Amino acid sequence: MTILSYLKALNRAISDEMARDEAVCVFGEDVRVAVTNVTAGLVKRFGDGRVLDMPISEQAFTGIATGAAMAGRRPVIEYQIPALLFIAFEQIVNQAHKFSLMTGGQTHVPVTYLIPSSGSRDGWAGQHSDHPYSLFAHVGVKTVVPATPADAYGLLVTAIRDDDPVVVFAPAGAMGRRQDVDLAQLAPVPLGLGRIHRPGTDVTVVAVGHLVHTALEVAEELADTIDVEVFDPRSLHPFDWQGLAESLERTGRLVVIDDSNRSCGIGGEILATAAEQMRLVAPPKRITRPDGAVLPFAEGLDRALQPSREQLRHAIQAVAKTGSAR
Secondary structure, eight states: OEEEEHHHHHHHHHHHHHHHOTTEEEEESSTTTTTTSTTTTHHHHHOTTTEEEOOSOHHHHHHHHHHHHHTTOEEEEEOSSTTHHHHHHIIIIIIIHHHHHHTTTSOOOOOEEEEEEESOOSSOOGGGOOOTHHHHHHHTOEEEOOOSHHHHHHHHHHHHHOSSOEEEEEEGGGTTOEEEEOGGGOOOOOTTOOEEEEOOSSEEEEEOTTHHHHHHHHHHHTTTTOOEEEEEOSEEESOOHHHHHHHHHHHOOEEEEEEEESTTSHHHHHHHHHHHHSOOSSOOEEEEEOTTOOOOSSHHHHHHHSOOHHHHHHHHHHHHHSSOOO
16 A cells, blocks of 8 residues: 555646646646646656646636647646636636537547645635635536545546546645555546445535545544534536435435535535435535635634534534434
């Protein structure tokens, strides 16, 4: 067994895919010197013709990647902070995402948009702390948020091989995670297939990204009184609705913890779909950032606006007290 870090898993996934397929290339700012370490060693192994530093213009090099993909390449773009996705949003959503449908399937745009350290990074303030995965799921772009090193490897490999654009959010809260793995067993993870990290019978907690680990900790704290099932959707679009329905058949109670803003976030969508289509015996709850939150510079205020384990514990206990089992 080998201890694999989340960061190394991302690096290994890109390296393995570049070795497997000569069409895979890397675009971004300072990717040759690997300023975030995600692209460490790639230019030495694969050459500067496949690892390209770009000008400081996310809108420009996101568009360049679309053209390169239409010409037969499979670019992986690394963005240094998630707020830069807003600059490139039009290029991803209105151009790359729609070309395949608008050309009747004659053209594919296999670009992977990788955002390492998405979300809050210890007081980096408003323009560095967004976690906008809900926006991409909302407009129908394939969107994944891995929680573990093995899933970071598997989902990034799948994203690179996909013929459609895929956005991969690697949460800052998960970047320090390490996992014992058999490297020979690392494999692509299908999009749209969730994972039960902890089985339970009383309450289902859907946790997105790094919050899976918070949910597991809280579930263990409550284990003497409430049997919590922790469900990790892994990809938000497509979403594993069947997997969630099967979990709710066992528990009938739902809490969602999601590190994005409350209004129009993925947490609200999960609650709405569960209420419309699945078995619930108690009103569900969601733990999110507040409406319209902009994270402040002060670290204490930053932490106060993010979903917390205390909020999750109280929500689980409140949901567990209401409704009847069957």
